[in-house]
Amino acid sequence: MIQRKASAYIHKENLINNLRQLRKIAGSSKICAVIKADAYGHGAVMTSRILAEAGVDFLAVAYLEEALELREAGIQTPLLVLGTTDPGNADIIVSNRISQTIFTRELAAALSESALRLGRAAFVHIKIDTGMHRQGIDPGQAGSFARFVSQLGGVTIEGCYSHFTEADNPESDFSARQIEVFNGALDAIRAEGIEPGIRHMANSAALLLIPESRMDMVRPGVLLYGLSPEGDHRLPEGFKPVMEFRAAVTSLRDIGEGEGVSYARTFVASRPTRIALLQVGYADGYSRHLSNRAAVVVRGQRAPVAGRVCMDQIMVDVTDIPDVQVGDEVTLFGLAELPAGELAQIMGTIDYEVSCGISKRVPRVLIERG
Numbered sequence: 001m002i003q004r005k006a007s008a009y010i011h012k013e014n015l016i017n018n019l020r021q022l023r024k025i026a027g028s029s030k031i032c033a034v035i036k037a038d039a040y041g042h043g044a045v046m047t048s049r050i051l052a053e054a055g056v057d058f059l060a061v062a063y064l065e066e067a068l069e070l071r072e073a074g075i076q077t078p079l080l081v082l083g084t085t086d087p088g089n090a091d092i093i094v095s096n097r098i099s100q101t102i103f104t105r106e107l108a109a110a111l112s113e114s115a116l117r118l119g120r121a122a123f124v125h126i127k128i129d130t131g132m133h134r135q136g137i138d139p140g141q142a143g144s145f146a147r148f149v150s151q152l153g154g155v156t157i158e159g160c161y162s163h164f165t166e167a168d169n170p171e172s173d174f175s176a177r178q179i180e181v182f183n184g185a186l187d188a189i190r191a192e193g194i195e196p197g198i199r200h201m202a203n204s205a206a207l208l209l210i211p212e213s214r215m216d217m218v219r220p221g222v223l224l225y226g227l228s229p230e231g232d233h234r235l236p237e238g239f240k241p242v243m244e245f246r247a248a249v250t251s252l253r254d255i256g257e258g259e260g261v262s263y264a265r266t267f268v269a270s271r272p273t274r275i276a277l278l279q280v281g282y283a284d285g286y287s288r289h290l291s292n293r294a295a296v297v298v299r300g301q302r303a304p305v306a307g308r309v310c311m312d313q314i315m316v317d318v319t320d321i322p323d324v325q326v327g328d329e330v331t332l333f334g335l336a337e338l339p340a341g342e343l344a345q346i347m348g349t350i351d352y353e354v355s356c357g358i359s360k361r362v363p364r365v366l367i368e369r370g
């Protein structure tokens with residue numbers, strides 16, 4: 001059957017390959033796979049099942065709702081919520097054995113109260129702000145905060161962590177400064193006679209570029225998916241794109257020289273031209289910024305996008321590609337020769353936004369092999 005609508009094919013073997021590559025680099029550190037935002041658009045439940053089966057140590061999400069989706073799907077892997085959660089949800093966190101990031105006394109106290117009432121432990125990771133100034137406790141308060149938490153009943157400090165602001169920039173010395181501040185905060189916690197548990201800082205870029213950031217656990221996201229963590233959109237050797245975004249040719253038409261294509265006719269044919277129609281548009285996550293600027297791959301050859309990207313459709317110029325047929329599968333990104341990074345560059349953004357932007361109406365189709 002021809003899949004006429006756009007689909008995001010998720011290559012299981014490539015995901016497992018990328019996890020293996022990360023393991024090689026991480027050495028003895030545990031791996032916490034970051035699968036927030038629906039696994040960067042790849043499908044959180046599907047991705048988590050594969051990673052859990054492949055033995056990943058932890059999974060991390062941004063919100064409690066994302067964690068619950070995984071627990072409801074039967075995924076039992078340790079799960080860390082990276083964002084803060086309303087203290088009113090403490091019972092749900094504790095009863096689902098979810099590890100929660102904390103940096104406020106209110107949330108710590110609510111988790112303790114639930115843990116004692118439910119007769120179960122609450123697991124927490126203390127977030128320390130080492131310079132991102134997004135969330136976390138001030139490093140100067142790490143000791144007193146840990147003391148407060150450790151004196152609450154029912155709460156286990158499972159870990160302490162921080163986040164880099166610019167690990168992808170090898171020119172910057174700010175990451176080294178952040179590690180220093182983090183280690184200082186850990187010393188202050190130990191000085192209270194409290195063990196900080198699992199220490200973790202490294203995102204994908206740090207894992208690659210800053211060996212001393214690997215500590216007890218690393219938290220890669222983007223590299224798992226075969227996307228580049230770096231501003232130059234380069235994918236390090238050995239990693240493979242997990243998502244391939246495709247659509248089929250639904251019709252073909254020939255237009256004459258001087259005729260225009262799509263809204264405002266921003267593409268004007270300079271010769272007799274063959275236009276292929278694809279059922280994918282900006283509502284699927286194929287950005288309008290790609291109008292007249294991106295290319296797709298048809299029958300192994302590149303075909304430029306002709307005219308403006310519409311909400312549900314795009315047109316591509318296939319004049320130079322012999323024998324294109326209705327039903328031919330076209331790749332919009334996700335091949336080594338057409339990576340998501342190429343689109344990100346045109347859009348003036350990072351690789352992350354390309355995969356995260358693929359919308360809900362696009363089915364995620366698991367490809368087990370090949």
Ligand SMILES: Cc1ncc(COP(=O)(O)O)c(C=O)c1O
Binds near residue numbers: 205219
């Ligand atoms: C706290 C935290 N840790 C780890 C990651 C993973 O980062 P990356 O996808 O760059 O590996 C993120 C992603 O933004 C994050 O917010």
